[in-house]
Amino acid sequence: MKQKEFDFEAGEVLLLDKPLTWTSFDVVRKVKNMLRIKKVGHAGTLDPLATGLLILCTGKKTKEIDAIQAQEKEYTGTFRLGQTTPSFDLETPVDAELPYAHLTEADLQAATAPFIGLIKQTPPLFSAVKINGERAYEVARRGDTAEIKSKQITITAFELMSIALPNVQFRVVCSKGTYIRSLARDFGAALGCGAHLTQLARTRIGEYSLSNALTITDVEALRPPRPEADPAKPPRPVGERHRPVRQGLAYYDASTAAAASAAAEKAPQE
Structure with missing residues (x-):
């Protein structure tokens, strides 16, 4: 290239x-x-x-x-059944746990049907939706609450690709404005066990x-050469090169660090 x-x-x-x-x-x-x-x-x-x-x-x-x-969007990802979080994903800690072991694959497959077609969906409070000129996630991260209106979206496909309770891997094809985190919340509510999103990848747009x-x-690799009159800045350490400022991910960062530390402690010592 x-x-x-x-x-x-x-x-x-x-x-x-x-x-x-x-x-x-x-x-x-x-x-x-x-x-x-x-x-x-x-x-x-x-x-x-x-x-x-x-x-x-x-x-x-x-x-x-x-x-x-x-244009139409396609996503793949994973829902975790039996637990809910305020953000409907891993940005915030689990706030409720419900039983899920009684659910069968048939139960899960049947629960996808009501979400296919033209439906109403309420965006998460932890989202970029504007409330009185302010981003909803700014309201949420302050600990405040606000009402968000539901809107019509279209889900063309909602397939469960793999079921290994409590985790369910899925594929969704949907219209603009669809929140997969809201789908996680609503799917868990339909099953009566709650759910949140633990992994998401957008695979296609149109x-x-x-x-x-x-x-x-x-x-x-596409970076143009620096003009001779523009002196180069001292390079940052390799570990810092791709580390942008992250906002709102304090819980995710802390839990990820704790999991990594626990895994390191269990690793066999040479």
């Missing part, structure tokens, strides 16, 4: 595989700085704890953002596929 294949200032549609814990704005800012592009925007937000296809438009191609956002996406490292 060579820099000459792209004209970012004139306009490109760039497919990126968003890293875990990065916000969509983290990716936009990183790419804008690396490639020294004046105009960059993303065509559809991904949560920090989601990975997968994030489409960036540069230059004149930013005019296509609305059209790309309106005809754009994750299989064709670049990693952040791939984008770094």
